[in-house]
Every structure is written in structure tokens, then in C-alpha cells.
Amino acid sequence: MQLLDLIKNKHRTISVVGMAKNSGKTVTLNELIDEAMDNNLRLGITSIGRDGEKQDIVTFTEKPLIYINQGTIIATAEELFKACEANLEILEITDYNTSLGRVVIARGVSPGYVQIAGPCTNKDIKTVTDKMLSHGADIAIVDGALDRLSSASPSITEATILATGAVISRDMNKVIEKTAHQVNLFNIDEVHDEELKTIAREALKDKKIAIIDDEYGVKVINIKTALGCGKEIARELRKNSRYVIISGSLVTKTLKDIVTSNKLFRNVTFIIKDATKIFVDYRDWMYFERIGVKLKVMEKINILAVTINPYSPLGYYFSPQEFLDKMKKILNPLPVLDIMMNEVY
Missing domain, CATH: 3.40.50 (Rossmann fold)
Structure with missing residues (x-):
């Protein structure tokens, strides 16, 4: 072969x-x-x-x-x-x-x-x-x-x-x-929900951070990047929040700030464009998986x-x-x- x-x-x-x-x-x-x-x-x-x-x-x-x-x-x-x-x-x-x-x-x-x-x-x-x-x-x-x-x-x-x-x-x-x-x-698994994919594509295209609720309502967070803004993202999570669309890179500190600031992170799935945008090492990744962080990509x-x-x-x-x-x-x-x-x- x-x-x-x-x-x-x-x-x-x-x-x-x-x-x-x-x-x-x-x-x-x-x-x-x-x-x-x-x-x-x-x-x-x-x-x-x-x-x-x-x-x-x-x-x-x-x-x-x-x-x-x-x-x-x-x-x-x-x-x-x-x-x-x-x-x-x-x-x-x-x-x-x-x-x-x-x-x-x-x-x-x-x-x-x-x-x-x-x-x-x-x-x-x-x-x-x-x-x-x-x-x-x-x-x-x-x-x-x-x-x-x-x-x-x-x-x-x-x-x-x-x-x-x-x-x-x-x-x-x-x-x-x-x-x-x-x-x-x-x-990492792709997003398959077509309505969600349409919303996520638009957010990624516009380079926005957005939270999607269980009825596909969209709340755009007024920040330009997720870097250094994990606590701001965590503050916007609600009981009906289901997805967090993150344009750009996803780094360890952003996730740590989110999970230590709001327990509602367990209700949501984080969505990024593709795995080349993830900068989380093995040890931290295992920790995030263990506490219930969920992640999907738009393109596998x-x-x-x-x-x-x-x-x-x-x-x-x-x-x-x-x-x-x-x-x-x-x-x-x-x-x-x-x-x-x-x-x-």
C-alpha cells in the first residue's frame, strides 16, 4: 500500500x-x-x-x-x-x-x-x-x-x-x-443540524461570537474575539442557551474562564469552524472532557x-x-x- x-x-x-x-x-x-x-x-x-x-x-x-x-x-x-x-x-x-x-x-x-x-x-x-x-x-x-x-x-x-x-x-x-x-x-464531530449550520455560518462569516438558545434565537455578544473574553461569554449564558458560536481561535484560557465562571457551560455545545482553530493541549483537553465541555466543528x-x-x-x-x-x-x-x-x- x-x-x-x-x-x-x-x-x-x-x-x-x-x-x-x-x-x-x-x-x-x-x-x-x-x-x-x-x-x-x-x-x-x-x-x-x-x-x-x-x-x-x-x-x-x-x-x-x-x-x-x-x-x-x-x-x-x-x-x-x-x-x-x-x-x-x-x-x-x-x-x-x-x-x-x-x-x-x-x-x-x-x-x-x-x-x-x-x-x-x-x-x-x-x-x-x-x-x-x-x-x-x-x-x-x-x-x-x-x-x-x-x-x-x-x-x-x-x-x-x-x-x-x-x-x-x-x-x-x-x-x-x-x-x-x-x-x-x-x-471532532461536525454540526449536522441544518438550521444551526445556517446560523453558525453567518456568525463565522461576520466574525462574531454568538449564543443560540433552544428555539434558535440568536444573541450576538459585543466582543471582537473570544481571546481573553471567556468571562464575558460566560456572563451571557442562560438556562435556555444551547450553543456558543466562536469565530477565530479557541484557546485553553478562554474555556477555563468560561467553565469557572458559569456552571451553565454544561448545557451548551461550543462550535468553531474547524479543528485548526483549537489550541488546547492534551492534558487540558482531558480535563475539559471530564467536566462536560462539548465541542463541534462546522467542517471536519x-x-x-x-x-x-x-x-x-x-x-x-x-x-x-x-x-x-x-x-x-x-x-x-x-x-x-x-x-x-x-x-x-
Whole structure:
């Protein structure tokens, strides 16, 4: 079984996101490039950060290079376009600016190494991804940036692959725990009530915080963000309150302020756009679940697989087989892949 088996004929846009730097994201991307070549599929590739450089500009550690095949389409910044070793044909110069210049969409005339850095905003990434498809890509891949899972959002890509590894912690069990937590967030239930979805979409579109009662009455709270405003939200909860629509991010402090300020939180379900907006660690999440906090998303993230990297650039590593076996057991039935071992479960 290959990673591409989970994608081809099912999804046209996917993201590869890492739990942290050096978690194996670029190795995963290179595996997809190799598999696409074997299957005569043309990829489009861009990044929400920067990838393909020989040395990480933050940690100064060596990084895997990105080697594309002839016909591969990339979207990258002008300065990195000039640094690409592959011969490239410019298809379009977009109006999207980055710190490295405008984003250029190009096709590989010959195989070679490339560096990629696409637009900085989700909206622009989505547009550039669509452009690569219109220029002939069979599948478009968005390479995620450090600690930014936003490219996994269903509004950007149809599905995602999560890369994780030993770099997260010297304790294998902690790596597995944090990875499983992220997967669980991706799998939070969607809202299915159509009337509620209509109300929630409007609130999210207008970037509002709103409370919905048991008869679908709407009360908009006069605050611009939930950050730092948990107590204000709690003060507006009533016995007939059933849902709290939160635009933007949901963080630990907001939830803690709500649950410690008003016991009526147990009557409501918090609704956010998707799991990329949740910033609550595993321990706090378990606490919130235990006391009865309920959460749903408007759009569930479609996670296809998890790839693992048992080696850390800090010099320590896990037993590859033990790491794979334990991760497989915890995440079952989600496929888990150690690309260097070339095994998938």
C-alpha cells in the first residue's frame, strides 16, 4: 500500500502538515512525488512556509531537498524560483506578494531540485492551489509550515497527511500522546443540524461570537474575539442557551474562564469552524472532557494517514519498529507509515 493509494481518484487537493520542524514532513512530500512519478500523475506543489532549502534557516540543521519530475507544477516566490536547479517554464506570475517576491507558477521542463514558498494567507493558498490544478496538475499538494496546521482546513484542502516524530519529545509515549490528541481534534464531530449550520455560518462569516438558545434565537455578544473574553461569554449564558458560536481561535484560557465562571457551560455545545482553530493541549483537553465541555466543528478535517520519523536532529532516536507498532495500536484504524522503513499499516 502506498500513500498515493489514499489520494488518487479520491482527492485533488491535500496538505502535508507537521507537528513540529524535523517531524518528517519533507520526506513525506518527497515520497508522494516519487509515487506520483510511478503512477504517471502530475503534481502541483506549493508551501504555506518555505521548504526545499539545504539548511534550515532557523535551526541550521540539514534538510531533505525537494526533487521534482519533469511536468511537475510548482508555485514559489520569485527569489526561490531563481534558486531552483530544475529547468522551469513560467506559466503565470501572480499578484500574491511574499517577503521573497511575487508567487510564480511554473512547470518543470526537466527534473531537478526546487525550493518552494507560496502565499502567506489561507485565501491566497487556496487560489494558488486552484490555479495549479487549472494549469494541468492532477493533484495539488500544500506543504504546511512550522506549527501551522491551517493548510489542513477543509476550506483550503480536501484532505491531509500528518507528519510526527521524535523531535517532539525524548519520551516516545509523549510523542504518541500528542499525536493522538491532534488526530482526535481532527476527528471532532461536525454540526449536522441544518438550521444551526445556517446560523453558525453567518456568525463565522461576520466574525462574531454568538449564543443560540433552544428555539434558535440568536444573541450576538459585543466582543471582537473570544481571546481573553471567556468571562464575558460566560456572563451571557442562560438556562435556555444551547450553543456558543466562536469565530477565530479557541484557546485553553478562554474555556477555563468560561467553565469557572458559569456552571451553565454544561448545557451548551461550543462550535468553531474547524479543528485548526483549537489550541488546547492534551492534558487540558482531558480535563475539559471530564467536566462536560462539548465541542463541534462546522467542517471536519479529513485525515488520511500519519507518517512518523523516529529520529531527532538533536541526536536521539526511538526504535523504529517499536515506535511504528505503538503508534499503529493507538491510531488504529488510521494508516501509519514510516517511509524510511517503507511499511504502512
